[in-house]
Amino acid sequence: MVHRALTGKTHTFGTRFLRFVRALPGTTLLVLFLLLVPLCLAAPADFIPDPAHQAPATVVVGGDRAYPPYEFIDKDGNPAGYNVDLTRAIAEVMGMKVRFVFGNWSEVRAGLQNGSIDILQGLSYSAQRLSSVEFSPPHTIVHHAIFARRDAKPVKSLEELRGKKVLVFQSGIMHERLKQMGFEKDLVLTPTPAEALRLLASGQGDYAVVAQLPGIYLIRELRLTNLVPVAKAVVSEQYCYAVQRGDKELLARFNEGLAIVIKTGQYAQIYNRWLGVNDPPRVTRELALKYGAMILIPLLIVLAVTALWSKTLHKRVAERTTALAQEVAERNKALEELKRHQDKLIQADKMTSLGTLVSGVAHEINNPNGLLLLDIPVLKRVHDDAEEILEAHYREQGDFMLGGVPYSEMRDEIPRILDEMQDGAQRIKRIVNDLKDFARKDMGQKSLIDLDAVARTALRLVDPTIRSSTDHFQSAFHGSLPQILGNGQRIEQVIVNLVLNACQALPNRDCGVFIGTSYDAERGQVLLQVTDQGVGVAQEHLPYLLDPFFTTKRESGGTGLGLSVSAGIVKEHGGALQFQSTPGRGTTVTLSFPVPDRSPLT
Numbered sequence: 265m266v267h268r269a270l271t272g273k274t275h276t277f278g279t280r281f282l283r284f285v286r287a288l289p290g291t292t293l294l295v296l297f298l299l300l301v302p303l304c305l306a307a308p309a310d311f312i313p314d315p316a317h318q319a320p321a322t323v324v325v326g327g328d329r330a331y332p333p334y335e336f337i338d339k340d341g342n343p344a345g346y347n348v349d350l351t352r353a354i355a356e357v358m359g360m361k362v363r364f365v366f367g368n369w370s371e372v373r374a375g376l377q378n379g380s381i382d383i384l385q386g387l388s389y390s391a392q393r394l395s396s397v398e399f400s401p402p403h404t405i406v407h408h409a410i411f412a413r414r415d416a417k418p419v420k421s422l423e424e425l426r427g428k429k430v431l432v433f434q435s436g437i438m439h440e441r442l443k444q445m446g447f448e449k450d451l452v453l454t455p456t457p458a459e460a461l462r463l464l465a466s467g468q469g470d471y472a473v474v475a476q477l478p479g480i481y482l483i484r485e486l487r488l489t490n491l492v493p494v495a496k497a498v499v500s501e502q503y504c505y506a507v508q509r510g511d512k513e514l515l516a517r518f519n520e521g522l523a524i525v526i527k528t529g530q531y532a533q534i535y536n537r538w539l540g541v542n543d544p545p546r547v548t549r550e551l552a553l554k555y556g557a558m559i560l561i562p563l564l565i566v567l568a569v570t571a572l573w574s575k576t577l578h579k580r581v582a583e584r585t586t587a588l589a590q591e592v593a594e595r596n597k598a599l600e601e602l603k604r605h606q607d608k609l610i611q612a613d614k615m616t617s618l619g620t621l622v623s624g625v626a627h628e629i630n631n632p633n634g635l636l637l638l639d640i641p642v643l644k645r646v647h648d649d650a651e652e653i654l655e656a657h658y659r660e661q662g663d664f665m666l667g668g669v670p671y672s673e674m675r676d677e678i679p680r681i682l683d684e685m686q687d688g689a690q691r692i693k694r695i696v697n698d699l700k701d702f703a704r705k706d707m708g709q710k711s712l713i714d715l716d717a718v719a720r721t722a723l724r725l726v727d728p729t730i731r732s733s734t735d736h737f738q739s740a741f742h743g744s745l746p747q748i749l750g751n752g753q754r755i756e757q758v759i760v761n762l763v764l765n766a767c768q769a770l771p772n773r774d775c776g777v778f779i780g781t782s783y784d785a786e787r788g789q790v791l792l793q794v795t796d797q798g799v800g801v802a803q804e805h806l807p808y809l810l811d812p813f814f815t816t817k818r819e820s821g822g823t824g825l826g827l828s829v830s831a832g833i834v835k836e837h838g839g840a841l842q843f844q845s846t847p848g849r850g851t852t853v854t855l856s857f858p859v860p861d862r863s864p865l866t
């Protein structure tokens with residue numbers, strides 16, 4: 265097995281940058297190239313995050329040394345590709361330290377089973393493999409194609425390859441599928457997809473079945489001009505992370521990190537960089553150098569002036585910050601109160617910026633999701649119309665292949681898949697609408713609101729965190745609470761903070777979280793309680809929970825502003841926040857708001 269330690273970002277960033285710029289036209293490519301070269305050279309030498317936020321153990325990630333553009337060893341000897349960038353992004357957001365181990369695929373697969381490798385970053389899902397590994401949700405779909413020499417007879421499906429010599433990547437998903445179809449005696453196994461295509465180009469074998477994108481990529485890179493894909497997307501497989509059976513904790517961490525990377529937009533950038541752009545270069549190196557030389561000197565001057573200005577600005581900011589800190593130390597209690605208000609303004613500004621970003625992303629998601637909601641019912645009607653014909657053919661002719669899978673397996677799967685797709689699209693629509701409401705600019709206006717409805721909206725926003733933190737979440741809403749006077753958006757922010765804190769306090773998934781609402785008619789108050797079975801809060805810390813910057817989660821990135829901002833919002837509404845906690849047994853937070861009209865419920 266080939267072991268290569270990850271030494272830094274510099275070379276891999278340069279490789280990804282070169283692949284990115286190959287798809288850009290003309291002058292745009294040149295300008296971006298010269299703008300980003302200094303940034304590439306200045307990239308940090310260490311990929312792993314600040315040691316203060318690292319997980320205690322290094323996760324060993326296995327990958328194929330020759331499966332571009334998904335994962336491969338680049339010309340500098342470093343791991344590169346879509347899988348590598350995605351794993352690095354997940355490790356960064358989850359505070360994990362990872363080490364890549366690349367080698368022949370069969371050896372890497374064996375490494376997962378013998379424990380020398382913790383997780384595979386790219387393994388196609390199959391029911392047969394479930395006996396030895398556990399899969400994450402798919403992070404992409406890999407389409408497989410049939411490749412042939414230009415003078416070969418065209419084929420349209422795997423079934424047409426019977427009796428032919430077929431080159432296939434050993435231990436890959438297509439090796440397993442072709443064996444299941446009875447092709448084993450006609451298969452020629454190769455250690456890498458590149459070797460399969462080389463042998464096919466040299467006249468050995470009749471066809472090669474290789475993942476479509478790696479195949480096209482390798483044909484271009486190896487200049488195998490006599491090869492073409494004769495049947496694209498004959499089989500489509502789910503491409504996932506995989507761990508040994510039973511390693512649910514590591515898989516859960518990667519699942520959570522993958523969800524975060526998708527939400528932040530990093531996933532889309534990584535996908536487009538490696539899988540979304542696969543065009544041949546449009547500009548020669550000589551032409552790039554020619555035009556680059558014409559603007560290099562002015563550009564370097566601009567960059568130098570920018571760097572000098574930035575350094576001066578940072579120095580002035582540092583000097584001003586020091587002066588302000590000295591003044592704060594000498595001021596009395598009134599200035600401390602002013603500082604707390606300033607902190608709230610900073611937090612509000614961050615939320616405004618986040619709201620603008622979320623609104624833009626939500627709009628971009630709604631457009632393609634709207635197409636899904638329109639097209640999926642059409643597909644369901646098409647399937648319903650075709651089902652009788654397919655069943656008749658099945659009864660008369662026996663089993664046949666449909667989408668690369670036997671019809672006997674797909675007959676029950678297709679309706680389920682279409683229903684899941686429609687349910688998923690509807691769920692996306694609801695979540696996006698909730699995010700848009702949560703991120704909409706807050707004008708500070710108050711109106712009569714239903715606390716139950718506000719709480720339900722807040723729970724939908726944090727539903728992924730709840731599901732990744734506990735198997736025991738319960739909610740109990742009053743159902744007929746009197747309305748309170750307030751700003752629903754701000755109160756929603758308070759509930760989101762309380763639920764997130766409860767989830768973060770849980771030591772494991774067996775501990776639960778409860779949220780409920782009630783009405784205290786005697787006091788004329790509407791109440792909301794959030795209870796967790798977490799680690800609890802020490803009694804000496806309870807008086808300081810609402811102080812700005814006080815946090816017991818500093819090691820995991822806590823800022824101490826969440827509860828402080830929430831307390832300010834509650835105070836503006838005439839409400840109160842109360843905490844009860846027992847170390848080791850959990851915490852209960854009670855949120856109360858006055859009812860404008862104390863008339864009894866009807």
